[in-house]
Amino acid sequence: MQTDREHSLLSVESLQRVFVTREGFSTTRLEAVAGASFAIRNDRPEIYTLAGESGSGKTTLARLVLGLEHATSGNMYYKGRDVLHLTNKERRDWFLKEVQPIFQDPFATFSPLKRIDSYLYETTRNYKMATTREGIDAHVDEALHAVGLSLAEVRGRYPNELSGGQAQRVSVARALLTRPSLLVADEPVSMLDASLRMSIVNLFRTLRDEHKVSVLYITHDLTTAYYAADRIAVMLRGWVVESGPVENVLGEPLHPYTQNLKNAIPEADPEKTWEGDASLAVMDTEEYTRTGCRYAGRCPAVMDICKTTVPRDIEVQGRSVKCFLYDEEVPEAERTQAMANGAPVA
Amino acid sequence: MFGIVGLVTNIRDLMKFSGAFRWGFIVLVFVFLMAGLSWFSPYEEDHRRDTPRGKPPLTEISIGRDDDGERIYARTLLGTTSQGQDVFWQLTFAVRNTFLIAGTAVFIGRSIAILLGMLTGYMGGVFDRVLSTIIDSLIVLPRLPLLILIAAILRGDITTLGLGVLLGIMDWAHPSKRYRAQVLSLREREFTHTAVFSGMNPVKVVVREHMPFLVPFLLADVVSGFLWAIGMEVTLAYLGLGQISVPTIGSLLYWGNYYNALLLNQTWVLIPAIAAAVFTVAGFYMLSQGITHYLDPRTRLTRLGVSDS
Amino acid sequence: MTLLQQFILPRLLQWVIVIVVGITITFLIPRLSPVNPIQQALGRLTQFATLEPEAVLQLREQLMANYGLEGSIVEQYFRFWGNLLGGDLGPSFGAFPQRVNDMIGRALPYTVALLTFTTIMGWIIGIIVGTLAAYYPGRLTNLVAGVMIVVYPVPYFIIAFIFLMAFTYYIPFFPLIGVFRGEPFEAEFIATYLHSTFLPAVTLLITGLSFRFIMARALGTAELSSDHVQYATMAGLPDRRLMTSYVARNTMLPQVTDLGLSMGSIFSGTLITEAVFGYPGLGDLLLQAIYQADYNVVMGITLLSIVGIATASLIVDLSYPLVDPRVRYR
C-alpha cells in the first residue's frame, strides 16, 4: 500500500521487523511486525490508536517508529523524509525534536540511580523550553500538573520512591514538555485509575486540538481509545487486521478478531460478568509462520481459504480489513455461512 | 545538582550513617596529614646521611651537632634507613609524592578510560570500530618493554608529576575496555532511550546515565589503578627512571629491599611504607564503600544499618 | 549472513589490524632503545680480553651479519615478516646461535601452566568470595574484606618475598628455585613440579584474588539492589542460587572482559614472581632480552602476547551477547 508521503506526518509503508532468536544451534525467526502500513495525517493532527493483543507487535512497531529498532524491510517517512536512514546527527538535530516517546514500562523508563526530576529538567533545558531557573521549574511544574502531580511531590525523588502510576505519569509529563509533533505513547495509562486515565486522555485531546500534537496511542483500553482517538489500527501477530476511523472500527467491528476484542471488555458492573469460555488459545510461533491468515486458528468464522491464503486488505465500510469475510473474490455464500458461525455470542 | 551546602550535609550524613565512610574518612585524613607533615620535615627530601644508618624505631640517635659542636640526640619514631634517613619523615615525603604520582596517573588514566570506553560502548558503529582498534592495539602492546624503552629514552630525566602523567597515559586502555563492556549492556536499557529523547548528547548520556552504574566498579577500579601506579613506580625506579632518589612508597620499598631489610630483619624500613600503601588504599576503599551505598538510592537506606556494624 | 558481514568480518579485520600494528610497534620498540645489541654482544664476547681496535671493528661487522641486522630498517622489517610467516623468529642475540623458537618453546609451557591456573583460580575464587561478601554484609565479611584489602596493596614482590623467607628460610620446605625432575607427566615430574610451583602460584593467586574480590564485591553490591534480585529474594530462592544465577551471573560482563584480557596476557609471563622464585618462565626471558636489546626474543615473546591478547579481545567481544543477551552486535 502506498501512502501519501508528502502529506503525512508519519507514513509507514510495509514495515517489517524480523527477530531471530538463537538457542544453541537452533534459530527461530519471528516476524514481529509484518508489512504494517499506515499514515498519520499532517494537515490535521490526530490521535491514532494502535490496539491489539499482547505480543502482537505494537511495541515493536512503536520502537521502529522511534528508530530504536532497525527495520528488516519497508519504508518510513516523517514529514516526507526518509527516517529509516537518518544519520546520527540528523536524528539528534531534527528527529528527536519532533518525536517523543512514552515507554510501556514506567519502571524501566528511568534510571533507578537518578532522581526522576532530572529527566524533566534535562528535557526542558535541552529543548530550550525555558532558560531561567524559575522558568524551568514553572514549565516542569506545569507539565506535572497536567498529569496530576506537582513538582513538589516529585522533586528529589528517585523512581523507586514513586508509585507505579506516579512514575508513569512522570513519563507522560516528560514527553509533553517538549511539545513534539508526534507523541508515541506506548500504553501510557496502563497503571492509572479511571479518573486519571481520563485526565491524561483528555490531555492528549487538548494537545491535539490546541497544540497540534499528533499521538500514536498504543493501548489495550479500548474505551479510552474509543473516547479519544480519531483512527485506530488493530494489530494481530504483526499484522494490522483492521484500521480506520475509531467510530467505525470499534463501533461496529468487522474483523472477527476486533469483534472478539470488543466483547472481552470487562464492564464495571457485577451483574454483567463474563460469560462463555475464555480459555486462551495457545499462541505458538506457528501462527506467525502460517501460510494463511494468522487468525485462522482461533477464528470462529474461519473458512477454508483462510488456512491457505494470506488475506488482502479490503476497503469496506470506511475502513480497511484484512479478512476474507469481506473479500468479494470469495463466494458470497461461503462468507455468509462463516459469518453466521462466528457471530459474536453477545 | 546539590550545591556546597548539600555536599556538606551529604558528607555529614555519610559520616553519621556509614561506618565505612567514617573510618575511611578518618584514615584518609590521617594519610593526608602525613603528607602535609612533609612540609615541616627537618630533613630535606632527597637527602641521605641525616641520621645514623639502620637504627630500629625509638632508639636514641644523634641528629647532628649544635652550635657548640655538641651532639644533639633524639629518638627516632620509626627508625632510620640504611641510607641514614629518618623513616618517619621519609614516609611523609613518600606519601606526598606517591599521592601525586598515583593520583595523577589514576586521574588521567581513568578519565580517558571512562570517556573513551563508555563512548565507544555507547556509540557503536564506525566510531567504536576505529577507537576499539586503537584501544586494542594499545592493550596488546606489552607495557613493560614500553616502559623500559621510555625509561631508557628519558634516561632518568622525569619529574614526579611527569611520571604520573606517563603512567596515566599508559593505563587507560585496559579499564576502558571494561567500561565499554558494561556500557554495551546499559545502552540497551530503556532509560538510555529516555535520556536520548530528553535531548542528551552522547557524552551526557554516558556520563549522566551510565556512569552512576559504573561508580562502584569505577571506585574499585580506581583502587586498582592506584596500586598499579604505585607498582609501576617501583618497577620504574628499579628500571632506572631516576625516581629512586625521590622518596615514594615505591622507592622506600626499593631501598629497603636493596639493603636486604627482610634478611636483616630491618622490617621497620618496609612496614611503614607498606602500611602507608595499605592505609591509603584501605581508607579509600572504605570511603568508596560508603559512597557506593550512598550513590545507589535503592540501597542507601537499606544498608545503613549494615555498614554501621 | 548479515551478522557475519556486519559484525564478525569487520571484527576479524580489526583483529588483523591490531596484530599488524602491535607487531610493527614491537618491531620498533627495541630498535628505538638506546641499548645497542651489537655493543652488548661486543662486551659479552670480549670481556676481559684485550683486542686490537681493528679486531673490534671486524667483530662488529661479523655480529651484524650473524644477527641479521644489515640493511635499512625497512628491509629488516620486511625480512622480519618474511621469516615470521615462515614460522621462524630468528636467532637470539644474547644467546646466539640459539633459536628464539626453541627458547620460547622451552619457557612457554611453564608460564602458561602457572598463569592459566592462577588466573582462572583467582578469578573464580575472587568472584565467589566477593559475591559472598556482597551478599552477606556483616562482621565476618568485613573481616574477610579487611584481610583482602590489607593484602591487596602490598606490592606483590613483597608478598613473594615474605613467602620466600617464610617457607624457604624459616620453614625450609619449598625449593629456592624451580626444580623439575623426570620426564614431563611422570610421577616424579609432577611431584617436583607441584613442589616448585606452589609458592609462585600461591603468590599470584593471592594478588589476583584480592583484586577480583574487590571488583566482585563492588559489582555484586550494586546488583543486589536490582529489581530482579529483590523479587527473587522475596520469592524465597535459596541463597546459593541467588548468589550465583542472580547476582554473580549478572556482573559477568566486565569480569569476563578482565578474564579474557588476562588470559591473553599470560604469554608475557610474570616478571617479578618468576624472578623471586626462580621459575623458568617467559618473564625472565623477556626481561633479559629487553636489557640486552635482544630484538628477536623481545619480538618473539611480545608477538605471542600480542596474538594472545588480540585473540582474547576478539573472543571477549564475540562473547558479550552470550554473557549478556541484551548486548547486541553492532
Next chain:
Amino acid sequence: QPSGLPVDVPRDELFVMDQIFRWSIIDNYNVWRPGRITPHRHALIAETLWYLDQETGNIMSGASNEPPVYNDDYTQMTVTLVDSLKWSDGEAFNADDLVFTVETVWNTPELSFGGWHAQFVDFLESVEKVDDHTVTFTLNRPNPRFHKNFEARWAGLYMMPEHAFSQIEDLVNYTYQDGPYLGLYAPVEMDPNGFWDLFKKRDDPENTAVCQYHMNEDCGPGYVLTILYGDSTKKVIAMTRGELDAFMNVDFEAFESLLASTPTAKSWYPEFPWAYPNETSSRLIRFNFDTHEWTNNKDVRWALALALDIVQLQTEYIGGVAKVVYVNVPYTPKLAELYYNHPRMQEWVENLEIDVAGEPYKPFDATVADRIGEWADEQGYAQPAETAAASYGSGWWKYDTDTAAKLLEHNGYTRDGNGDWYTPEGERFSFSIQAAPDEVDSFRVANAAADMWNDFGIDVELQGLERSVWGANFETGQFETDAPWLSFVLPDGDGWPQMRSYHSKYYVPAPELHNALGGGTPARLVDPVLDELIDAMESLHPQDPQNLELVHQFLQHWVENMYYISTVSFKKFVTWNELYWTNPPSAENDVYMPLYWFQGGRFSIGGLESLGG
C-alpha cells in the same frame, strides 16, 4: 627436610657452586661459538694454554707449562705444550690440536667468541707444528702480547680436539655435548631452563692439567653442580640451607646476615674486613669531557675530589671492607708493590702539589688507612694482621672543602648564603651522576659522591639506571658523570692494553659510540701527553722495566689532572661454606685466588677436600 637440590648425588661427592648467570644457551657447550660467556663451563671442561693469576700477575700453566718464547722483534712466538695431557676419550693432546684450533678459528668468522678470529685475521701470518709438542706462530707485524690470546683471565682460546672436530662439518652450530674434553670435568646433566649444570669428574683425572698442577692424581670433588639461586638473599638462604657451597658475591648486608646464621660460612678473612680484596679492578667517578665546560676544568675536578671524604665513603658506604686507591690501579699485592709502594710513586704523590688560586697545595693525605683502622676499632672489629695500608689501601686526597671552595671561587664559581654553588654563568651548579644499582659498590660510590657533593653545596642528582641502559648511556656519551669500574693495569702490571683506548686517534664525539673506531673512551678524553705515552708503550714487552716506567708516567699525569676520581679497589664476598667441603682459598690458605669464575676456579676446586656428606 627435602633437599632443594635438583640432582641426586650424595653431598660428599657433590660440590655446589654459584653459577652467577642463568644460562641462556642451554644445551650448548661449544665455547667457541659467538654467544654468552659461560665461565664455569669452560673452566671445568676446557683448557687453554696459560692462566693469569689475578693476584700475583704470574702465569699459571694450563696446556702449556712454559712461557711463550718470542723472537727479538716479536714477530714469532713459539709455544711448548705439556706432553702428559689426554682428552677424555683417551686420545693424547698434542700440537695438532693447537694448530687445528688456531686454523679453524682463523678461518671461521662465525666462531667469533673472544674476538680471537678477528685477532688472528689481524696478526697471524701462519701457524706451524714444529714437533708433537711445539708450535710456532708467525705474525705479520710485531706484537709482544700475542700470547694474551691464549692466556685466560676470564677466557682464553680453548683447545679443540682435532681428532674429533675434524669430522664435524658445522662447528658453529655444534653443541659439543659429548666431548671429548680436555678439562677435569664433563657435563652430565643440565637444567633445560638454564638454572643449573651438573659436571662429573673424568675417569682419568691424572691426565688433566688441573690435577697435574695439584700433583694429586685424583683431585677435586666427584661432581660439581653449578646453580643459580637468584639474588643475594636467595644465595644466602641457599647457603644456610646447606644447598650452596660457594658463591661469588653478595652485598655487605646479606653477608652479615649469613655470618649470623651459618657459622661454617667464611669469606677471605675470618674476621673483618672479610671480603677478598684483590680482584683486579677499581671503582671511580668518571667525567664526560664532551658535555660540560666544567668537566674540562682541572680545578673543578680537583675541587670535587677534595670535597669527598674518602674515609666516610669507605666506611659508611662500603662497610669499611674495600681498599682505598687514588688512581685506577687496584691495590693487589703485586700492583701495590709495582705502583703504590714503589718509592718513585710514593715520593711523587706525597710531594704532589696543585695550584690553588696561585698557591701551591699538597692534596695528599697519607693518614687515610690509619683513620679507617681507627674506625674499625671503634666498631669493635678485630683488626687484620697486616698493616693498615695492606688492609685499607693507600692514602688518598684530603677532605678539604675550604680548598675545594677556593678552587671553585678561583674559577668564577660563587656561593650563596645557603652555601649553594653557582657557575660563573650564574646558574646553579648542578649535574647528575649515573650508576647501575646492581653493581653494588659502584652504586654506593655514586651515592656517597652525590651525598657529599650535595653537602658541599652542589646540586647532584643520583640516577640509578638499569645496567644496560647505563651502559648505553656511557657508550653514547649521555651522561655528565658516572660511576664505572676499571683498572689501568693488568694483574702483571702491564698498562698498554687498557690504556691505549685513551689515544686521541680513537676519539669520536658523542653521541656516536665511543668505540666506533674500535678503541676510544666514554670519557671522550683527548690529551696529547697520553698519546705519546701510549705510543711509546706499544712496542715494549709487558715486563720491560721501561714499560713500567711509562705506566708510572701515565698514572702521574692522570692524577695531576684528576681526569677520574678513583675511590676504592674491588672487593668481593666470595664465600665458602665449609659444611661439606673444606680447604677453600682464603687469607690463610693463600694459594690461589678464590675468584673461581675466573681461571682460578679450576685450581681452587681442584684443591677442595671432602668433609663427608
Next chain:
Amino acid sequence: MSPETAASAGMEQARVNEEARNVVEAEGLKAWYITQAYGVERTVKAVDDLTLAIREGEIYGIAGESGCGKSTLLKALLGEIVSPLTIVGGKVEYDFDAGKIDALKQTEEDREAIRWRRVSYIPQGSMHVLNPVRRIRDTFHDFIAAHQETTREQSIEMARNYLQELGLREGVLGNYPHQLSGGMRQRVTIALATILTPRLIFADEPTTALDVVVQRGVIELLKEVQKRENSTLVLVTHDMGVHANLTNRVAVLYAGNLVEEADTSTIFRRPRHPYTRYLIESLPRMGDRSERVGIPGRPPALDNPPDGCRFHPRCPLATDICRQEVPPLLPVEGIGNGTGPPHRVACFHQVDAPLEAGEIEHAAEMPHAD
C-alpha cells in the same frame, strides 16, 4: 469449598462468609516511608491506621487512585518491609492451618517456608522483575526448585503447561525477558507467582499490559486456580471492570486510609463514600465520546496529608467536622445478613442511595450536609 460452581456471585459470597476464617488480618497498620538521611527528611504515610481482614477463599479487590498506598499495603501485608518502608504501628497476621503467623516478624526460615508455597506476590511492574540474563526456563526452574523437590525436566514441563494456559507459546521458555513483549513478561511473572498454587496471592495490578482478551483469560485462570485450591487472592487493580467481574469484596483506599469496604455488588450499586462514588462514576463507557472529567482536585501528597478526613478538600459534602476529625471506619448497620463481613465506611456524610448514571456530572451540585 466444594468445587461446584455457584450460580451467582452473590450466593458464592454468602458461602465464603459463612465458612471461611480470616487468612490475613491487619490491625491498625501504619506503614510509612521514613526517609531521614543525606539531607532528605520525609515521612510518607502511605498506609495509615488501616484495619482489614481477608477471608480464606475470597477474592479481595483493592481500588484507589494512583499513589494512594495500594502497593504499599500489599508489601506490608506480605511482610516485605524494606527500609525506608517502616511499620510504625499495627500488626499483620496470617492464619493458615497451623496457628497464626506474625507476617511482620518473619524470620529467614519462616520466609523460606511460607513464600511462594503459601503466600506469593505479583509485584507492580511485574514485567520488570525477571532476571535479564536468564532464560525464562531457568527462572522457572529456580523458582520451582526453591520450594519443591523437582528435576529440571519436571519443572520445565510444569512451566510449559502452565504457560500454555496463559496463552504463551512454548518458545517463550527459551527466550530471555527482553525478547518478550510487555504482556508476555507480565504473564510469565504471574505464572512464576502462581505456579506453585499458593494459598494466598497478592497481585498488584497484574494485568496492566494485557489486552482485554488475554486479560480475561488470565483472570479466569486465576479465578479457577483460586476456586480449585480455595486460595485467597488479593488483587489490586485500577480496572473497575475487573473488580466487578472478579472480586468478592472490594476495599477502596484513599490517601493511605481505607475509606470503604464492602462486597462487590454493594460497592458498585450502593457505595456510601463520596470518593467511591466518584471512582466508579468516572469510568468511561464504550460508545460514549462526550467530554468526561476525572474526580475534581488531586489526591493529597502523602508526606503532608490534610487533617481530618483526607478526602475533604475534594469532597463536595465536606463540613467542618470533616476538616477536623478523622472519620472512623465503621460498619454500616443493617446491611448484609449479619454473618458476613460488614460493609464498612469511613465518612461522616455517607450517601445512602443507589448509584445513578451520570451522577458525577452533578457532583458539584451535591447538597452539602450542613
